[in-house]
Amino acid sequence: MIKVLGLINLFFICSFILGQQEALPILNGLDNSYANKINNSKTNFHTAIQPYNLYKIKEKNILLDSNLTNTKLDLAKNNYRLGKQNLFVSPIGEGNYGINNSTGKINYFGAIGAQVQYAFSPKLTLELNYRYIVTEQEKYIDTSLFSKNTVPSIGRLGLIPSQNNGLNDLQGHLIYTPNQFFSFMLGKGNHFWGDGYRSFLLSDNASSYPFFRIESTFWNIKYTNLYSWHSDITSGVSKNKFSASHHLSWNITEDVNFGIFESVIWSGNDTLINRGFDINYINPVIFYRPVEYAQGSNDNSIIGINLKGKIKTNHIFYGQLLLDEFLLAEIRSDQNWWGNKYAIQFGYKNYELFNIPNLSFLIERNISRPFTYSHINSTLNYGHLNQSLAHPLGANFKETVEMISYKHKKWMFKQQANFISYGADSSSSNFGGNIFLSYQTRDGDYGHKILQGEKHHVFINELTASYRLVDAISLNAFATAIIRNENTPYKSVTDLFLKIGIRTQLWNSYKDY
Secondary structure, rough: HHHHHHOOOHHHHHHOOOOOOOOOOOOOOOOOOOOOHHHHOOOOOOOOEEEEEEHHHHHHOOOOOOOOOHHHHHHHHHHHHHHOOOOOEEEEEEEEEEEEOOOOOOEEHHHHHHHEEEEEEEOOOEEEEEEEEEEOHHHHHHHHHHHHHHHEEEEEEOOOOOOOOOOEEEEEEEEEEEOOOEEEEEEEEOOOEEEOOOOEEEEEOOEEEEEEEEEEEOOEEEEEEEEEEEEEEEOOOOOOEEEEEEEEEEOOOOOEEEEEEHHHHHOOOOOEEOOOOOOHHHOOOOOHHHHHHHHOOOEEEEEEEEEEEEOOOOEEEEEEEEEOOOOHHOOOOOOOOOOOOOEEEEEEOOOOHHHHHEEEEEEEEEEEOOOOOOOOOHHHEEEEEOOEOOOOOOOOOOEEEEEEEEEEEEEEEEEEEEEEEEEEEEOOOOOOOOOOOOOOEEEOOOOHHHHOOOEEEEEEEEEEEEEEEEEOOOEEEEEEEEEEEEOOOOOOEEEEEEEEEEEEOOOEEEEOO
């Protein structure tokens, strides 16, 4: 008994906190300063769960690049990370101005706000980020899929939708890490699960949402629990919906990682009662499908796996398989049953292409069957505020993403191309692309193939040059040129967008579809 008590005591007091804690921004492309170090490290670090806890990175002795410019902001942030001061306050924001050369239409995005980080102790920290936003979005953002009434990755439109005015974006979290085994995060924000640019498990495509995350790390295993609160506004009235998700990440070797994922989504109100958050889904280790069946509910359960392998450190191969619903007998029958709903991803990335430091490359293929992520109604689908919690295209598509970037000191040059094909719904038919439509409105049970419906082929090529002005707040000046071509059976439209601006790169914003 004394030995057991001693182990328990050691378990709770053991801590290797270095300075303050911090959740690093989710930047899943190639243009962040720490991706190379994390992905190429010969450590037991789990790369598939973002945002990363800076403490966990330091714990693995992964040293992040820092080119301090000796500005007061840089020095203040460095002192905060080292634990020499408890408070860090900085401005955040973005301002960009663009023009569509094909139509002469002006697009802009303006945001101003502040970031506050406060350490109550080395184990407990608070971070708040606020932005006030005004914007005029590119036309294809509003019309390419369906009317979302939402600014991508941010939230609902303002009081006057035609002007997109008055968008308030508040995110933040508390992080508590009592020891090297557990970490707790409570707040409002986004998450990204996977090693690619896109994710079919969980991505940061949608607006932020309230959540509670528990990470348990032992041996070569990281186990993550995520409980989230979402909103459905498809009908114009906000309705509550919730999700509970598990992810088990196992580093089989230092070069091979395998992950298992499951999630369940349920409506806050069903036909009989106001359920709210269902305590039956709190159990952190149980499989959700048996719980769903035991309750006789119609909740939406999805499962998936992810895999990553490294060859000679720099060559990184990864993939995902998401199963929403399927029957093996129907797959064998090869009649394209509507309920065989799945998505698959495979990709390759290299952070030192041709052994050239800071020359990075990524190529990725994403495929999703019709009706994946959809359900009887939108309060049970895998979405939040009219945005997908996975891929921004929803379902019924094929996509190839290619990226190459080169970083030299404070300069970053990036090229990205997206080759997209998707099947669009018509005014009278649901072909399975819009995950916010009920799958009960489908046309029959068989003969449903990927890209069914009105075929759209989209090509996007983007060139960006940016210069880091202030490291502490990731402030960059940038210039971007984007060519977007969309072909349908009825027309072909080509647009050229030119943009210049500055931004603090703390969030992703997906407009490449």
